[in-house]
Amino acid sequence: MTSLLLAGINDWLHRVWFKPANSDLALNPDGSLKFAGVDWVFMFILWVSIISFIIIVVPMCWWAWKYRRRPGFAAQRTPNHNTLLEVTWVVVPLVVLVFIFFWGFHGYMAAQVARGDALTILITGQKWNWAATYPNGATSGETKFLDDMTMPAAKQGGQRGNQGVPVLIVPEGVPVRFRMTSTDVIHSFFIPDMRVKMDVFPNRYTSYTFTPIRATAKTASGQYQDHVIYCAEYCGTNHSEMAALLRVLPVSEYNQVVEEWGNVMGKMHEEKKPMWELGKWVYESQGCRQCHSIDGSKNTGPSWKGFYGKDVPLSREGGEKFSLTTEDGWANYIRESIIYPQRKIHAGYEAGNMNSYAGQLTEFQISGVIEYFKHLNGVKTDATVPDPKTDRKTKAD
Ligand code: HEC
Numbered sequence: 001m002t003s004l005l006l007a008g009i010n011d012w013l014h015r016v017w018f019k020p021a022n023s024d025l026a027l028n029p030d031g032s033l034k035f036a037g038v039d040w041v042f043m044f045i046l047w048v049s050i051i052s053f054i055i056i057v058v059p060m061c062w063w064a065w066k067y068r069r070r071p072g073f074a075a076q077r078t079p080n081h082n083t084l085l086e087v088t089w090v091v092v093p094l095v096v097l098v099f100i101f102f103w104g105f106h107g108y109m110a111a112q113v114a115r116g117d118a119l120t121i122l123i124t125g126q127k128w129n130w131a132a133t134y135p136n137g138a139t140s141g142e143t144k145f146l147d148d149m150t151m152p153a154a155k156q157g158g159q160r161g162n163q164g165v166p167v168l169i170v171p172e173g174v175p176v177r178f179r180m181t182s183t184d185v186i187h188s189f190f191i192p193d194m195r196v197k198m199d200v201f202p203n204r205y206t207s208y209t210f211t212p213i214r215a216t217a218k219t220a221s222g223q224y225q226d227h228v229i230y231c232a233e234y235c236g237t238n239h240s241e242m243a244a245l246l247r248v249l250p251v252s253e254y255n256q257v258v259e260e261w262g263n264v265m266g267k268m269h270e271e272k273k274p275m276w277e278l279g280k281w282v283y284e285s286q287g288c289r290q291c292h293s294i295d296g297s298k299n300t301g302p303s304w305k306g307f308y309g310k311d312v313p314l315s316r317e318g319g320e321k322f323s324l325t326t327e328d329g330w331a332n333y334i335r336e337s338i339i340y341p342q343r344k345i346h347a348g349y350e351a352g353n354m355n356s357y358a359g360q361l362t363e364f365q366i367s368g369v370i371e372y373f374k375h376l377n378g379v380k381t382d383a384t385v386p387d388p389k390t391d392r393k394t395k396a397d
C-alpha cells in the first residue's frame, strides 16, 4: 500500500519536472526508465533532498517546541560530544554524495563520448537561427510555425509575431552526434526531450551525442509532435525566438528526406522553377526571415519589400543616400550586403547585427535572393534555376 502510494508520488513528481524523454540518456531501448540515467539520477537527488529535509526539519521543529523556555524548568547543560552520532552524519551523506557524483559523471560521459559509428550532424548557431548540415551537404528544408503552447514568446513578439523555425531530423534508434559551432556569439543548443544541452561557441566545436528511442508521434490529423529545441544562452534581443524543432524519423524515411533536402536546387533545376523561388527558399530556410520581413514591416533588419529600386539611406558619412540606378548596381549592393554586411549600413539599423554569409550561401543562392528582391518589388524576372553542378560556395576575400 505505502509502496504503491510512494510510486504514485514518484510518478507525479517525475511528470512535474520532466516532459517525456526520448533519448537513451534517460531511457532503456524498451522505453523504461534507465538505471542511473538523467531522469533516474534527478529523481534520486530529489528524494535524497526530500528525505534529508524531513529528517532535519521535523525533529528541529519538534525539539524547538519541546525544549522551549518555560518557567520552573532550568536549562540543561548540553553534552558536548557524541562520536557515534558525528561519524554517522559525516559518513552517510558522504556515501550518498559520492554516488551522486559517480552517476552524474557517468551520465555526462555518456552524452560526451559518441560511438564510433554515430551519425554526425553539424549545427551552426547564428543570431537567431539554428542551421543543420547533414553528411550529404543537405540543410534543413522545412520550416514550421510554433504554436502558442510550445513557445508563447513567439506569439507575443510584437515585431515579427509567430516565426517559422527550421525542422531538424534524426533517424530513430541510431546514435547521433551534434557537432556545434557559432558564427557570432555564444548560444546553447538545448533539447529538453533528449536531455541534452551544450554551449555553442564561435571558433570552436562542442558536441554531444544521444540515441533517439522512438520515432516522433503524429496527431490524429497527421501533424508531427516535434521536440522543441531552444537556445538556452541569452544571445541578444530575439534570443527567446531562437528555436528549432527536432523530428525523429524511421531510418528509411530519414534517408529519403535527407536526400530530398540535399537536392533542393537540383530538383528546382529539373522542374525549371524560376530563380526567385530559390531566393524564397534561402529566405525561409537560411535564417534571413528571423530578421527581414517581406511585407514592408520593420524588423531587426530592413524589409525586403519596398526597397528595391529606391535610394538606400545609409547611416555612415552623415546619412548620405546611396543611389542605385542600374540592375547590376542593385545586384552588387545586395550581394555586398550579404557577403560584407558591415560595409554599407542601412540608416536606422544596427551594424553588426547581420553576419556575413560568405561560405554559407552559394553564388546561385545569392542570385536567387537578388531575383527574389525583384519579385517582391514587382519587377518581372524570368530567370530559371541553373544546374547546381556548376555552382560554387561564396567566399569573402
Ligand atoms: C540577425 C539578423 C539578420 C539576419 C539573420 C539576416 N540579416 Fe540581413 N540585415 C540585417 C540588418 C540589421 C541589416 C541592415 C544593416 C546592414 O546593412 O548591415 C541587414 C541588411 C541586409 C541587406 C541590405 C538591405 C538594405 O536595405 O540595405 C541585405 C540584402 C540582406 N541583409 C540580406 C540578408 C540575407 C540574404 C540573409 C539570410 C541569408 C540575411 N540578410 C539575414 C540583419 C539580418
Ligand SMILES: [Cu+2]
Residues within 6 Å of the ligand: 125, 128, 186, 187, 188, 231, 232, 233, 234, 235, 239, 242
Ligand atoms: Cu542564441
